[in-house]
Amino acid sequence: MSESLRNDGRIWVPKRKGDTRAPGEIPVDERDYFLERKYPAFGNLVPRDVASRNAKAVCDEGRGVGPSGYGVYLDFRSALQRLGRAVIDERYGNLFEMYADITGEDPYTAPMRIYPASHYTMGGLWVDYNLMSTVPGLYVIGEANFSDHGANRLGASALMQGLADGYFILPNTIGDYLATTQFEKIETTHAAFRSVEAEVAANTRRLLEIQGTRSVDSFHRELGKLVWEHCGMGRTAEGLKQALAKIPELREQYWKDVRVLGDGDEFNQSLEKAGRVGDFFELAELMCRDALERNESCGGHFREECQTPEGEALRNDAEYSYVSAWEFRGAGNAPALNKEPLEFEYVHPSQRSYK
Amino acid sequence: MNLILHVWRQKNADAPGRMVRYEARDINPHMSFLEMLDVVNQGLIDKGEEPIAYDHDCHEGICGMCGFMINGVAHGPERGTTVCQLHMRHFKDGDELYLEPWRSRAFPVIKDLAVDRSAFDRIIAAGGYISVRTGNAPEAGSILVPKEKAELSMDAAACIGCGACVAMCPNGSAALFTGAKISHLGLLPQGQPERDRRAIAMVVQMTKEGFGHCTNVGECEAVCPKRIKIEVIARMHRDYLRAALVGD
Numbered sequence: 001m002s003e004s005l006r007n008d009g010r011i012w013v014p015k016r017k018g019d020t021r022a023p024g025e026i027p028v029d030e031r032d033y034f035l036e037r038k039y040p041a042f043g044n045l046v047p048r049d050v051a052s053r054n055a056k057a058v059c060d061e062g063r064g065v066g067p068s069g070y071g072v073y074l075d076f077r078s079a080l081q082r083l084g085r086a087v088i089d090e091r092y093g094n095l096f097e098m099y100a101d102i103t104g105e106d107p108y109t110a111p112m113r114i115y116p117a118s119h120y121t122m123g124g125l126w127v128d129y130n131l132m133s134t135v136p137g138l139y140v141i142g143e144a145n146f147s148d149h150g151a152n153r154l155g156a157s158a159l160m161q162g163l164a165d166g167y168f169i170l171p172n173t174i175g176d177y178l179a180t181t182q183f184e185k186i187e188t189t190h191a192a193f194r195s196v197e198a199e200v201a202a203n204t205r206r207l208l209e210i211q212g213t214r215s216v217d218s219f220h221r222e223l224g225k226l227v228w229e230h231c232g233m234g235r236t237a238e239g240l241k242q243a244l245a246k247i248p249e250l251r252e253q254y255w256k257d258v259r260v261l262g263d264g265d266e267f268n269q270s271l272e273k274a275g276r277v278g279d280f281f282e283l284a285e286l287m288c289r290d291a292l293e294r295n296e297s298c299g300g301h302f303r304e305e306c307q308t309p310e311g312e313a314l315r316n317d318a319e320y321s322y323v324s325a326w327e328f329r330g331a332g333n334a335p336a337l338n339k340e341p342l343e344f345e346y347v348h349p350s351q352r353s354y355k
Numbered sequence: 356m357n358l359i360l361h362v363w364r365q366k367n368a369d370a371p372g373r374m375v376r377y378e379a380r381d382i383n384p385h386m387s388f389l390e391m392l393d394v395v396n397q398g399l400i401d402k403g404e405e406p407i408a409y410d411h412d413c414h415e416g417i418c419g420m421c422g423f424m425i426n427g428v429a430h431g432p433e434r435g436t437t438v439c440q441l442h443m444r445h446f447k448d449g450d451e452l453y454l455e456p457w458r459s460r461a462f463p464v465i466k467d468l469a470v471d472r473s474a475f476d477r478i479i480a481a482g483g484y485i486s487v488r489t490g491n492a493p494e495a496g497s498i499l500v501p502k503e504k505a506e507l508s509m510d511a512a513a514c515i516g517c518g519a520c521v522a523m524c525p526n527g528s529a530a531l532f533t534g535a536k537i538s539h540l541g542l543l544p545q546g547q548p549e550r551d552r553r554a555i556a557m558v559v560q561m562t563k564e565g566f567g568h569c570t571n572v573g574e575c576e577a578v579c580p581k582r583i584k585i586e587v588i589a590r591m592h593r594d595y596l597r598a599a600l601v602g603d
Binding site: 103167 | 366367385387393397400401403404405406408415416433435436440441442444465466469489490491492
C-alpha cells in the first residue's frame with residue numbers, strides 16, 4: 001500500500017503476544033500504537049525506514065497480526081470518525097479499493113493489515129552533475145541514477161526525481177551535449193557494434209543451451225529471499241558475509257542449472273527474465289558488499305551493530321560521510337570503491353530523533 | 356481450488372493459434388489471476404513445455420501492461436479491475452475458464468496472450484502532449500485550474516492504456532482511450548494551445564491504425580479497469596467537430 005496512508009491511518013498491534021481476537025474486539029487499552037508511543041512528536045509519520053524497522057520488530061516479538069504473523073494494523077477508524085467517509089474517499093479512495101481487491105476485506109470497517117516490503121533499490125547508476133553516466137552521451141535520468149536519493153527514500157521520490165531530472169535538468173544539459181558534440185554516422189558494421197552484438201548473441205545462446213532443471217523464477221525467489229534476510233531492514237556483518245558467500249554459489253548454480261525454454265529469435269519472456277535475473281546476482285552481491293563496507297547505520301541502511309541505546313540508527317559521519325561509487329570491473333571481479341566525499345555547508349547531518 | 360483453463364496458444368503473429376486445455380491445481384484463493392498463471396507456467400516449465408506468454412508489470416493495477424479476455428470479458432468478471440488485481444476468490448472450484456488475447460485488427464498477437472499495442476503509442480505521439488517551457492519552475496499561482504476541471508481531467512488521466520476498451524468493443528474502437536487522452540489535456544489550461552490540432556491529429560491517427568468507429572455501445576466503459584466514462588468520447592467528438600469547423 002502507499003505510504004501516504006500513514007497520513008491518516010494509525011498503526012498498532014495487540015499488546016499481548018498471540019492475541020488472535022478480531023481487531024474490533026481488542027479494546028483500545030489493549031492495543032499498542034507503537035509508533036505513537038515511541039515517537040510522540042512524529043507518531044505514524046516517522047520516515048519509512050523507522051516505521052518499517054519498528055513494524056518488523058513487533059512482528060519478530062510475536063505480536064504481528066493476520067494468519068502469517070507478518071502484519072500490523074493500519075487503522076482508519078478515528079480518521080473516519082473525525083473526517084467522515086467522503087473525505088477519506090477523496091484522499092485514498094483508489095487505495096482503499098486496491099486493498100479491498102487484494103485482500104477481499106473492507107478497509108472501511110476493518111483495519112488494513114500491512115507489512116514492509118522491498119520496493120525500490122536505493123542508490124543507482126553514477127552520473128555527473130549533468131546526469132551523464134561514465135559512458136559519454138549516455139544520460140541516466142529519474143530513479144535509475146543515484147543523484148537525489150541516498151540512504152533513504154521519501155514518499156513520492158519517484159515522481160519528484162522524474163520531474164526534477166526531466167523538467168529542470170535535462171533540457172539544459174542534454175541539449176548542450178548534443179549541440180557541442182560532433183557525431184559521425186555509425187553503421188551496424190562498426191567494430192564496436194559487431195562485438196556487442198556477438199556478446200549479446202553469445203549470452204542468449206548460453207542461457208538457452210543450459211537446459212537445466214530449475215525455472216528462472218525459482219532462482220529469482222531464492223536470491224530475493226537471501227537479500228531480504230541478510231540485506232533487508234536489519235543487517236549484520238555476519239549475515240552480509242553469509243550472503244556474500246551464498247550469492248556466488250547460487251549464481252554459479254544458475255548458470256549451470258537454469259531452464260529457459262523456447263528460442264532466441266522471437267518474443268521469449270523466460271529468456272528476457274533470465275537475462276535480468278542474471279544481472280540481479282551482480283546487483284545483489286554489490287548491495288551486500290556495500291552494506292558490509294559501510295560500518296554505520298544511516299537511513300534505511302541499518303547495521304544492527306550500530307545503534308543507539310534506544311535502538312535507533314547510529315551514524316558515523318566522521319568516517320562514512322561519502323557516497324560509495326562502485327566501479328564495475330567485469331563479472332566475477334571485485335568492484336573498486338571510489339569515495340565521493342559529501343560536503344555540507346549549511347545543513348549538517350545529525351543524529352535523527354523523532355521523539 | 357482446481358480450475359480448468361483453455362488458453363489461446365499462438366507461437367507468433369504468423370503462426371496459427373489454438374485453444375489448449377490446462378489444469379490449474381491447488382490454487383490458493385488469495386492468489387491473483389496472474390499468480391495462478393505463474394503456478395500453471397511453473398508446471399509447464401517442469402514438464403519442458405514453453406510457458407504461456409502474457410504481459411504484466413506492476414501487479415498493482417496501475418501500469419496498463421496486463422490484460423486478456425477471461426470467458427469473453429476483458430480483464431475478467433470483476434468491474435473496475437485489471438487481471439493482476441483480479442483474485443481467485445472470485446472464482447469457484449472446478450470453474451472452466453477461456454483465456455484469449457485482446458482481439459482487434461490494430462492489436463496483432465505477438466505470442467499467446469500478449470498483443471502489440473504500439474498503435475496506442477502512435478495515437479499518443481500524434482498529439483498527446485502539451486508544449487511547455489521547461490528548465491525552471493513557473494510561478495505557482497500563474498495558471499489557475501478550477502477544481503471541477505482538475506477532477507474531470509484527473510479522472511480521464513486515470514486511463515492506463517491497457518486496451519480493454521478496444522478488446523471489448525464490437526467495433527474494435529479505440530474511442531474511449533483516445534477520448535480519455537484528449538479530455539485529460541483538453542480540460543486543462545495548459546492543454547489549450549494544441550487543443551484543436553490535438554483532437555484532429557489523434558482522431559486521424561486512431562482511424563489510420565485500423566480501429567473501428569464508436570457507435571455508443573458502452574462495452575468499453577463496462578470493462579474499463581479505471582472506470583473511464585464514455586463522456587470522454589462525447590468530449591472527443593465535440594473537440595474534433597469544433598476543431599474541424601473553427602480551428603486554425
